[in-house]
Amino acid sequence: MIHVLKHVESITQHRDRSLLEAGVASALFELVKAKEVNLYKVQSEESGHFLERVTHVGQDGLRFNSEFEPGSDPVPVSTRPEMQACVEAAQIVRRHDEAGGVFVHCFPIRVERGVLGVLEVICAAPLDDDDLGTAEGFLGLYRNYLNLLDYSERDTLTGLRNRKTFDENIGKILGNIARPTDDDKRRRRPEDSHQHWLAVVDVDHFKRVNDQFGHLYGDEVLLLLARIMRQSFRQQDKLFRFGGEEFVVVLRAATEAEVHRALERFRRAVEDYNFPQIGRVTASIGYTMIKPEDTIPEIVGRADDALYVAKENGRNQLANYEALLAEGMISVREQPSGDIELF
Numbered sequence: 001m002i003h004v005l006k007h008v009e010s011i012t013q014h015r016d017r018s019l020l021e022a023g024v025a026s027a028l029f030e031l032v033k034a035k036e037v038n039l040y041k042v043q044s045e046e047s048g049h050f051l052e053r054v055t056h057v058g059q060d061g062l063r064f065n066s067e068f069e070p071g072s073d074p075v076p077v078s079t080r081p082e083m084q085a086c087v088e089a090a091q092i093v094r095r096h097d098e099a100g101g102v103f104v105h106c107f108p109i110r111v112e113r114g115v116l117g118v119l120e121v122i123c124a125a126p127l128d129d130d131d132l133g134t135a136e137g138f139l140g141l142y143r144n145y146l147n148l149l150d151y152s153e154r155d156t157l158t159g160l161r162n163r164k165t166f167d168e169n170i171g172k173i174l175g176n177i178a179r180p181t182d183d184d185k186r187r188r189r190p191e192d193s194h195q196h197w198l199a200v201v202d203v204d205h206f207k208r209v210n211d212q213f214g215h216l217y218g219d220e221v222l223l224l225l226a227r228i229m230r231q232s233f234r235q236q237d238k239l240f241r242f243g244g245e246e247f248v249v250v251l252r253a254a255t256e257a258e259v260h261r262a263l264e265r266f267r268r269a270v271e272d273y274n275f276p277q278i279g280r281v282t283a284s285i286g287y288t289m290i291k292p293e294d295t296i297p298e299i300v301g302r303a304d305d306a307l308y309v310a311k312e313n314g315r316n317q318l319a320n321y322e323a324l325l326a327e328g329m330i331s332v333r334e335q336p337s338g339d340i341e342l343f
Ligand SMILES: Nc1nc2c(ncn2[C@@H]2O[C@H](COP(=O)(O)OP(=O)(O)OP(=O)(O)O)[C@@H](O)[C@H]2O)c(=O)[nH]1
Pocket: 202, 203, 204, 205, 206, 207, 208, 210, 214, 215, 216, 217, 218, 219, 222, 243, 244, 245, 311, 315
């Protein structure tokens, strides 16, 4: 009992999702005497579900990836029938791997929107009822704690990540791309390297919505826009309400074309949506690639410059900072001089 409480105490001291996941996996590895525990995130793409391993505990030690670095290369869920059954039925699935002489248990990590991930516990024997209860208890603790973290990091109107968490999140991304691990370097072949991109989304003529229909309807537009964002982007993309009627999306994608497609799909979804009472609302989007040497104001500044061009050119459109620069439509942003004046 003391043993279990010590794990609970150690898990709940973290405010970082990846440390929380590593804590849950390590606790189960020890408590149910597993050979291996893995945590997979489920990525939902148009072509189906993919699994990305983000945490591993085994005889070889503990490895985990932060929320903002890629885990293992994603594999289609169909290549792992027990995982597929677990994701689709949202139920615990067990498989006897005769060749490996082990029992593989898959626990779904259920959230409101579906199955967020799968916890895989590999043991020499099937888990008994006590061990199953322990695993389910720790998963419950993990889910509840995630909800608490979400609550403190979310904007109350839209449920998106709030401005406070934005700097923290971008800081982590910059830290990861500036210091790639050996695994990252191996994975970063030209054909599968992924870059991070930041897009600023701004509702067009939002003042008119407020003036014509009142603030409550304005708030309703922001709420619905956030919902369209969640539906348009993938689970692993990070969505923020930056302030007022401005939103930020941080995406990981291999090419500019891929980012453009995702943002254009969202822009069209907003344009096509019939907002109750108000009718048609559009949004303009400016975006840029995040580079290792960037500071947060530089990234946001570039996306804002591109957004300005999108607004000037008639709104309801995308603009990419790097493309505008290459076409000579804008000039390079002035770097902050670095001189700090204190008052
Ligand atoms: N309802 C509501 N309105 C907000 C909120 N935050 C900011 N606003 C309003 O959003 C409006 C933003 O207006 P502007 O920045 O002038 O821009 P715009 O009218 O959207 O025009 P463009 O961006 O140039 O297309 C202002 O009227 C703000 O009062 C909010 O949380 N709720």
